[in-house]
Structures are given as C-alpha cells and as structure tokens.
Amino acid sequence: MKRLDDFRMQMGRHELVPIMIGGMGVDISSADLALEAARLGGVGHISDAMIKTVTDRRYKTKFVKAKQALYKYNVESADKSAVKFDLGHLAEATRLHVEKTMARKTGTGQVYINCMEKLTMNAPKETLKVRMSAALDAGIDGITLAAGLHLGSFALIEDHPRFRDAKLGIIVSSLRALQLFLKKNSRLNRLPDYVVVEGPLAGGHLGFGMDWAQYDLATIVAEILAYLKAEQLDIPVIPAGGIFTGTDAVRFMEMGAAGVQVATRFTVTKECGLPDDIKQEYFKADEDDIEVNEISPTGYPMRMIKSSPGIGDGIRPNCEAYGYLLDANGKCAYIDAYNREVAAHPGEKRIAVMDKTCLCTHMRNFEIWTCGQLTWRLKDTSLRNADDSYQLLSAEHVFQDYQFSTDNQVRLPAPEAVPA
C-alpha cells in the first residue's frame, strides 16, 4: 500500500514532499506554521490578508493606527471612497512580514504567500501590484493567487525581475476558470507553475455558489488533468478541500496530481495562528455545527462554525482602520447592510446585522471561525485532556501523519503532561 511519501512534487528544479499547507487569512497560517512545512520538505503559506494588522501584532509596527488617525474624520460617514491605503506602508508591511519569515527558513521546502484578489482595498490593481511586488522583493519563494479569477494579476508583475523565476500559482475551482486564466495570460508567455484545484469542502471562501454540495473535487481534478494532457501543458495540479488523511492524498496522487493542499487539520496545531481557546472550538465542532453562508461581503459563500461570534454582530464598519474589502469605488456590502439596520432601528445602541458581516473586524479578532467541511473529524486526531479539552498537536505530527500514514488511518499524538 502506497504512502504519500512514495511520491515527490517537482516544482521546477525543486523536489518537494507533496504536501502544501494552504494559506489561511489573517495570520492563521502563521510564519511558524509555514516554516514547519518548509523544514519538513513541503510547502507552507503565509498570507498577506490584513498585512498591516499582522505586522503591528508580530513586529510592533503602527500601520493600523496611522491609517485610522488619517481618516478619523470619516468614521461616521457612509461614503468610504476617500479611505485609501498608503501604498508605501503597504509595501513596507508586506516586505517586513516576508523578510522576517524568509530569514528564519530552514530545510529543503518552500514558503509561498497567499494573495487574495477579493481584497480589493479601494484600489484593486494598485494595491495588488504593490502586494505581489513587495513579496517578490522580500524573497518569497512563490505567490499563490487566490479568491478571484486573477485575469490581470500576472501582467501587474510582468516587469518584476523575479517574474520568471519565482513560483507563481493560481487557485481555481473549475476547468473553466483555469481556461480563462490561461487564455488571458497567453500573451505573457508564462504558464503558472502550479494550479491548486480547490473543491467544495475547503475552508475559507468557496469558488462555488450555494449549490456547492453538487460538486465533487475528484471530478473537477480529473477534468483538469485531462484538459492539460490534451493541451500538452505540463502544469502540476494540486487538489485541495477535504483531504483528511494520507490515504485520501494518495488517491489523488494516483490520479496524476503533483501534490495536495491541506489546511483544516493544521488549525489545531500549536503553530497555527488561532488563539488556543478557539482551536478548542474547532476540535469540538460537530458536523451540524458547520455551515456555508453568504455573510461575507466578498460575494463568495464562506464556510464557518455556526457559533462564530461575528455572525449577526452589528458592529460599526471599521474601514478607516482596515478597509480591505472596499471595492474600486469605496463600497462594501456590509456598509450597506449596517446602514440599513441603523436606519430601521433609530436610537438603538446595539443592532444586529444578519445578512452580512464586517469581515475585516471579525477576522482580525478571530470572531469568524472559518473552517473546512471535515472540521468535525478533528476530534479523532488528538487526545482528550482530563479537563475535557483536546491536546494541541504539533505541525510536524500532522504533516508526518499525512506523509506516512496508510489505510485511512490517523496517528494519534503521544500524550503530553498537562501543567497542573
């Protein structure tokens, strides 16, 4: 019986363990987690979502305060079009996070950055160009383009000296999305170095509608593999979403995948950026505690634990400090939903907004608990402590479980002494 370790992922001249830990926004896929993947010979992701918040927390910068101070006058206004990101600060924050991460890198693996197009930041093209260029300047091994079709993203960095040497990949959820991307970029004479095919069971935003349950990852992967073969395009294909054991991964490798991208199982590791008490919520969640809803202002459905405190919370929009989801005209669906509820409930101090959420504020505060569909199986991956909490895992343990396990098994960790 084969193990995932019987395969290798060839990424240009790099031979890797075929395990990629997916990007998890606002520092859930922390540098520590990504660096473990690289140390163990695979690929880890950091994320540039809310990068200023991340560097303020990690490296004591004051970017968020500076932006908030600049636009304080606008807090009461429904019109956020004036609230712009300082591109110099954005570049500085991105460089800082990437440089500090890459300086600590060991092992033969790689560290990539997850770049979501849906973070439109009130100037989509300008900010995305700065984000990607700064990450390349600071020595990131690769960029994974996520949450969007990214039809123009390669062109934004075609003049960068690392455009042809850094690894550049794209996440798609259908053959059609991949075909569009390839068509739009044909003039650049530069194929993506890898394609992550994300199916309907993934965490975060979904590349499907609310009919996500009608789709199946293996079917989409098979279609994409067949298309690439027919077109004689040699692009590594990396399935993602619901790959819970090494055996699940081997099934995809035997179909012809180059590697797998996984995330949910790492949400309960010590290196993951979620606060420890929230990792316990992930462990505890049952299948019917998980839902896909439409409260993300991005317009994409998002999967989360139903008891996430951010659901229904009617906090005042905080775009002056954050504003990552403002579109090219300074609009966000949460602002409209919030103002509608304020108008409907005059004089009320606390209002509820059920149909949209202030995703920036709540992701920053770890109050939207986005997760993969198989989160309910996490309780079978660890041991229970005397106080009923679950023992956190090491990223190394989970990584090596994917790498070496057989027979649909999940290896449990060695019991740890709990401090009295």
Ligand SMILES: Cc1cc2nc3c(=O)[nH]c(=O)nc-3n(C[C@H](O)[C@H](O)[C@H](O)COP(=O)(O)O)c2cc1C
């Ligand atoms: C907590 C969490 C946050 C995520 N955030 C992002 C993100 O910011 N950007 C992204 O492209 N994918 C995001 N994802 C998707 C993962 O990178 C990955 O592709 C997917 O979850 C893999 O499926 P699995 O979780 O079933 O292993 C997230 C997933 C989880 C569990």
